Amino acid sequence: MFGKIIDLLEERFTFKKSLQEDVFEHKVPNKLNFTFCFGGLTFLMFLLLVATGIAMLFFYVPTVDHAFTSVEYITFDLPMGNVIRGVHHWSANGIIVFICLHMLRVVVYGAYKNPREFHWISGVLLFAVTLGFGFTGYLLPWDQKAYWATNVGVLMPKGVPFIGDHIVSFLMGGSNIGALTLSRFFALHIAVLPLITAVFLLAHFLMIRRTGVARPL
Amino acid sequence: MQDDVSAPENGDTEKQMIFFPNFLFLEAIAAIIVFAGIVALAVFIPMAMGDPADPSASAFKPKPEWYFMSAFYLLKLCPSSIEIVPTIIGPAVGGALLMLMPFIDKHPERSPKKRPIAMILTAVITVSVVGLTVAGIYLD
Numbered sequence: 137m138f139g140k141i142i143d144l145l146e147e148r149f150t151f152k153k154s155l156q157e158d159v160f161e162h163k164v165p166n167k168l169n170f171t172f173c174f175g176g177l178t179f180l181m182f183l184l185l186v187a188t189g190i191a192m193l194f195f196y197v198p199t200v201d202h203a204f205t206s207v208e209y210i211t212f213d214l215p216m217g218n219v220i221r222g223v224h225h226w227s228a229n230g231i232i233v234f235i236c237l238h239m240l241r242v243v244v245y246g247a248y249k250n251p252r253e254f255h256w257i258s259g260v261l262l263f264a265v266t267l268g269f270g271f272t273g274y275l276l277p278w279d280q281k282a283y284w285a286t287n288v289g290v291l292m293p294k295g296v297p298f299i300g301d302h303i304v305s306f307l308m309g310g311s312n313i314g315a316l317t318l319s320r321f322f323a324l325h326i327a328v329l330p331l332i333t334a335v336f337l338l339a340h341f342l343m344i345r346r347t348g349v350a351r352p353l
Numbered sequence: 354m355q356d357d358v359s360a361p362e363n364g365d366t367e368k369q370m371i372f373f374p375n376f377l378f379l380e381a382i383a384a385i386i387v388f389a390g391i392v393a394l395a396v397f398i399p400m401a402m403g404d405p406a407d408p409s410a411s412a413f414k415p416k417p418e419w420y421f422m423s424a425f426y427l428l429k430l431c432p433s434s435i436e437i438v439p440t441i442i443g444p445a446v447g448g449a450l451l452m453l454m455p456f457i458d459k460h461p462e463r464s465p466k467k468r469p470i471a472m473i474l475t476a477v478i479t480v481s482v483v484g485l486t487v488a489g490i491y492l493d
Contacts, residue, residue, distance in 0.1 A: 160373035167368075168376050173383040180384050184391065204405040211400050222395025230391060232420045243454070243475050246463030253455035260452045270418055283406035284415035288425070295437040313408070351368070353464050 158345065165351035172349065174238035181231035182333075185269075188224040189326070196276070198322035200315045203278035228270060235263050247350035255347070258340045265332050272325040278318060286313060286321075419490060423482045426489030 146152050195214060197206040210217040239259065242248055248256035275286045290313065293303040309316025370376070407413075417425045427439040450457070458471040465472050 160371070160377075162372045163369040164372050164376050165368060166370040166375075168379070170379065170383060172376070173380050176380045177383060177387050180387060181391075184388075200406075204402075208402050211402055218399050219392070219395045221400045222398070223391055225400060226391045226394045229419075230387070240475070240479070243471070244465050246458070246465070246468060246471075248455040249459065249461060249463060250455070256455050257452050260448070264448065267420070270420060274418060277402070278406045279403035280406055280410065280413050281403050281416055283408065284413045285417045288415050288428075289417065289421070292424075292428075292440045295441040300441075350463070 162345065162348075164349055167352050168349070169352065171237075171241045172352075174234050174241055178231055178234040178238055179337075181227045181234060182337075184223055184227040185231065186330075188220045188227070191220050192224065193326065198276070198318055200278065200318060203276060203318060207277040207279075228273065231266060232270070235266060239263070245350060245353060249350075251347050252343070252350060255340060255343045258336045258343070262333065262336050262340065265329055265336070269325060269329050269333075272321040272329065275318065275321045276325065283313065286317070290317070416493070419486060422489035422493075423485035426485050426493060429489075429493070 192210055195206055195210050195217070197203060207221075210221050212218070214220075242256065242259075271286075271289055275282045290307050291304060293307070294300045296303060305311065307317070307320060308314075309320050424439060424444070427443070428436065431439050454471075458468060460468075462468060
């Protein structure tokens with residue numbers, strides 16, 4: 137019965153076949169060394185961030201009155217809460233390290249050259265989005281260092297010609313950092329940036345499957 | 354299939370291997386080590402809490418995450434009259450250059466030894482960013 141359902145689904149979706157041919161049996165150059173793991177490790181960090189981020193979403197409250205206390209609850213009272221928050225914190229640091237290592241490897245191996253220019257561009261955009269995650273996530277615990285660091289960071293776009301002030305007031309949700317800033321950073325952090333990431337990540341992965349990995353030198 | 358695109362570069366398909374188990378094995382070992390490291394950090398260095406945000410405590414000295422430290426420190430070093438250099442021009446030019454790398458460094462030669470300009474530029478940028486980060490963390 138169950139096997140039959142699987143067979144019917146397989147007939148329609150060809151999951152097993154795709155997994156077999158496109159994942160397990162796809163050809164990669166031989167002599168790949170450990171530096172070729174950095175991209176995959178970046179993705180591992182991303183998965184850990186998603187999992188721990190979703191777990192914390194069940195407890196975090198994005199309001200000026202409760203943000204700090206809800207993070208305090210996650211940190212000190214929730215069983216495993218400290219580990220969940222800790223894994224989120226360390227993965228957030230790790231993802232930056234692995235992206236930098238991945239990019240350095242790609243530059244040194246000249247792997248961004250034709251036909252992989254757009255792999256590189258999608259990657260640079262993903263790096264920018266990751267920095268956006270770091271910037272917006274930093275404010276969420278609503279503690280002193282978050283508040284005052286954001287005070288400096290959020291004014292950075294002010295100098296952009298013509299629209300600088302608009303960017304700043306869009307991010308802040310007003311003329312100073314407050315309830316709306318927290319709401320907006322939260323919305324960016326858990327909805328907008330993840331969606332952008334999903335799009336570029338999919339493009340990044342589809343393209344590298346299409347062209348294959350640049351062979352080692 | 355699409356797999357041959359990486360082969361024609363020097364035309365011999367023999368120098369390929371199948372992803373599973375060959376490369377997946379290496380990738381899996383790396384993933385397990387890194388995962389264990391992350392969990393160990395989370396367990397042995399418990400997260401703490403600072404003080405709740407206080408908009409009136411303007412004497413508080415802000416400190417960004419280390420990956421923003423290079424930009425933060427550069428902003429601090431520059432006189433405010435040229436503030437636009439670290440905040441806008443730097444990131445814009447840097448980001449654009451980074452994105453256009455494949456079109457600037459576009460000769461098909463991939464060996465780093467034969468691309469001295471690209472390598473020197475990469476080294477200079479890497480050293481400056483790392484230098485600013487370290488300086489920001491320890492001197493600030």
